[in-house]
Amino acid sequence: xxxxxxxVAILLAxxxxxxxxxxxxxxxxxxxxxxxxxxxxxxGYAGQISLGxxxxxxxxxxxxxxxxxxxxxxxxxxxxxxLFLAVLIAFLVALPMLKLSGYYLGMGTLGxxxxxxxxxxxxxxxxxxxxxxVGIPPLEIGPVSxxxxxxxxxxxxxxxxxxxxxxxxxxxxRVGRALRAIHDSEQAACAMGINTAQLKISVFMLSAFxxxxxxxxxxxxxxxxxxxTFDFLxxxxxxxxxxxxxxxxxxxxxxxxxxxxxxxxWLHIFSDYEMVVYGLVLxxxxxxxxxxxxxxxxxxxxxxxxxxGVPSTTAKG
Amino acid sequence: MLRIRNLKCYYGRIRAINGVSLSVxxxxxVALIGANGAGKSTLLQTICGLLPGWEGDMRYEKEPLSGLxxxxxxxxxxxxxxxxxxxxxxxxxxxxxxxGAYLRYRRREQAxxxxxxxxxxxxxxxxxxxxxxxxxxxxGGEQQMLAIGRALMARPRLLLLDEPxxxxxxxxxxxxxxxxxxxxxxxxxxxLVEQNAxxxxxxxxxxxxxxxxxxxxxxxxxELLADQxxxxxxxxxxxxxxxxxxx
Ligand SMILES: Nc1ncnc2c1ncn2[C@@H]1O[C@H](COP(=O)(O)OP(=O)(O)O)[C@@H](O)[C@H]1O
Ligand SMILES: [Mg+2]
Numbered sequence: 283x284x285x286x287x288x289x290v291a292i293l294l295a296x297x298x299x300x301x302x303x304x305x306x307x308x309x310x311x312x313x314x315x316x317x318x319x320x321x322x323x324x325x326g327y328a329g330q331i332s333l334g335x336x337x338x339x340x341x342x343x344x345x346x347x348x349x350x351x352x353x354x355x356x357x358x359x360x361x362x363x364x365l366f367l368a369v370l371i372a373f374l375v376a377l378p379m380l381k382l383s384g385y386y387l388g389m390g391t392l393g394x395x396x397x398x399x400x401x402x403x404x405x406x407x408x409x410x411x412x413x414x415x416v417g418i419p420p421l422e423i424g425p426v427s428x429x430x431x432x433x434x435x436x437x438x439x440x441x442x443x444x445x446x447x448x449x450x451x452x453x454x455x456r457v458g459r460a461l462r463a464i465h466d467s468e469q470a471a472c473a474m475g476i477n478t479a480q481l482k483i484s485v486f487m488l489s490a491f492x493x494x495x496x497x498x499x500x501x502x503x504x505x506x507x508x509x510x511t512f513d514f515l516x517x518x519x520x521x522x523x524x525x526x527x528x529x530x531x532x533x534x535x536x537x538x539x540x541x542x543x544x545x546x547x548w549l550h551i552f553s554d555y556e557m558v559v560y561g562l563v564l565x566x567x568x569x570x571x572x573x574x575x576x577x578x579x580x581x582x583x584x585x586x587x588x589x590x591g592v593p594s595t596t597a598k599g
Numbered sequence: 600m601l602r603i604r605n606l607k608c609y610y611g612r613i614r615a616i617n618g619v620s621l622s623v624x625x626x627x628x629v630a631l632i633g634a635n636g637a638g639k640s641t642l643l644q645t646i647c648g649l650l651p652g653w654e655g656d657m658r659y660e661k662e663p664l665s666g667l668x669x670x671x672x673x674x675x676x677x678x679x680x681x682x683x684x685x686x687x688x689x690x691x692x693x694x695x696x697x698x699g700a701y702l703r704y705r706r707r708e709q710a711x712x713x714x715x716x717x718x719x720x721x722x723x724x725x726x727x728x729x730x731x732x733x734x735x736x737x738x739g740g741e742q743q744m745l746a747i748g749r750a751l752m753a754r755p756r757l758l759l760l761d762e763p764x765x766x767x768x769x770x771x772x773x774x775x776x777x778x779x780x781x782x783x784x785x786x787x788x789x790x791l792v793e794q795n796a797x798x799x800x801x802x803x804x805x806x807x808x809x810x811x812x813x814x815x816x817x818x819x820x821x822e823l824l825a826d827q828x829x830x831x832x833x834x835x836x837x838x839x840x841x842x843x844x845x846x
Contacts, residue, residue, distance in 0.1 A: 456697070456701060456704040456705075459690070459694055459697060459698055459701075460698065460701060462687065462689075462690060462694075463687050463690070463698050466687040466688060466689065466690070467685050467686075467687060469649070469681070469685060470681060470685035470686070470687065471698075472649055472669050473647060473649060473669065473679045473681050473685065474673070474698050474699060474701050474702075474749075474753070475669055475670040475672075475673030475674065475701055475702045475753065476670070476698075476701055477668070477670050
């Protein structure tokens with residue numbers, strides 16, 4: 283139901299907006315939402331941190347860019363290749379890594395992110411190195427080129443809706459319960475007969491899949507990519523979106539991605555102090571809404587309803 | 600049903616279980632008692648496949664348990680109620696129970712699972728009242744009931760309990776043990792680990808006493824209850840009352 287409303291809202295927004303700037307902004311929010319959604323499945327639900335998530339974003343983007351721009355593949359053929367490669371690498375990385383936990387897992391994924399970034403920069407014959415890779419063709423459906431702002435918007439947000447539906451079903455299934463169980467107590471989850479290692483690897487692969495999908499969309503919509511888009515700061519930004527939006531909340535991914543994408547746009551007026559204000563805003567949110575925006579806003583809403591004297595359905599009497 | 604011969608368990612190079620032999624027959628309740636650090640939890644976790652580093656011979660229903668991982672062992676019908684309950688606190692009581700049946704969902708047993716859910720909620724009516732509450736908000740006794748109910752959701756034939764009386768008031772201990780007796784009468788086989796030796800031996804058929812990774816005594820529960828060494832070492836201050844009563 284909520285997803286239908288969401289889809290309708292997207293449809294109307296696409297019709298109502300005309301400014302290319304707004305389309306571009308919203309398209310980036312959508313791509314970031316996919317990234318945050320994937321990481322939220324891993325961090326929020328399974329409780330495993332990844333500080334190298336931009337690597338999968340980059341693998342998705344560069345795989346499709348190289349295949350289409352250098353080898354003239356159709357993007358629709360490059361898509362499965364990019365997704366497969368990212369998921370395969372995620373599997374190989376997860377195999378030894380998910381034996382680690384807590385800080386060590388953070389350090390391990392951080393290292394993986396750094397290595398991928400350096401490889402992209404240094405392997406300049408294919409990737410163009412620091413100067414980037416140009417000439418990535420736009421997506422096409424039959425004769426229709428999806429290069430207009432509105433088309434990009436619809437492609438990205440259509441993907442986001444699909445991602446939400448899939449993740450929501452997953453979270454409410456037995457597998458979702460098992461993921462949350464791992465988060466709460468891995469030992470107890472084991473005792474229930476949950477194959478925790480296998481489940482952690484699977485969710486790591488799922489989050490890599492979504493990141494690579496975001497990378498694919500990014501590459502074809504922007505048509506130019508360079509290593510800096512996939513550096514350490516991007517990894518951190520994705521983590522921030524998840525934490526700010528709300529861990530273990532699918533809609534929190536949307537909220538977090540929106541805020542983290544819009545914040546720099548709004549803060550331009552502070553010019554030199556932009557980063558200072560940016561940091562302050564994040565600190566204030568974490569201090570006053572430690573559970574993230576989603577939970578925090580819901581709590582405020584509940585409280586105001588109670589203060590207004592309207593009996594609340596979830597309030598404890 | 601469960602037969603263990605000469606079991607040795609290791610934490611790295613430290614040996615925590617030193618050649619334990621023990622058996623549990625079908626429909627029997629066996630108590631394993633011993634002081635803190637004797638190796639009781641280690642033994643139960645090893646049976647469940649949670650601690651892979653062990654040597655010796657463990658058989659469940661005549662099949663060796665060596666090399667099996669926890670999912671396979673749970674599937675064969677052994678469930679553990681872990682020490683300290685280890686619930687999933689933010690999740691609802693219902694979700695906790697459903698997690699107990701995790702392995703059965705894949706086998707399309709939905710109807711049977713719902714039946715078992717009703718059965719567990721009948722066994723512990725207080726859990727029905729609290730069904731939608733997060734498990735972390737339950738009282739200690741309710742949490743223990745939930746931990747037992749969760750283990751039952753896997754439809755075990757052998758139930759292992761690690762100190763279910765820990766931290767509970769005496770009337771709750773009695774309530775929990777009464778439930779175990781009821782389960783046993785319904786056909787369950789139970790291995791009960793306790794520091795509360797008196798309570799455990801009062802409901803069990805047989806008992807083993809574990810000390811520093813060795814079995815030092817075993818026999819029918821009533822004989823152990825009357826044994827001078829057991830009284831001195833494990834029945835604590837009750838020993839004097841016991842003694843006075845006889846003198
Ligand atoms: N994770 C562990 N690593 C190393 N030694 C352990 C570990 N867990 C328990 N031990 C040791 O194994 C012995 C038995 O512990 P345990 O099985 O927990 O005893 P009990 O349950 O009877 O209190 C103790 O000496 C304890 O110090
Ligand atoms: Mg113990």
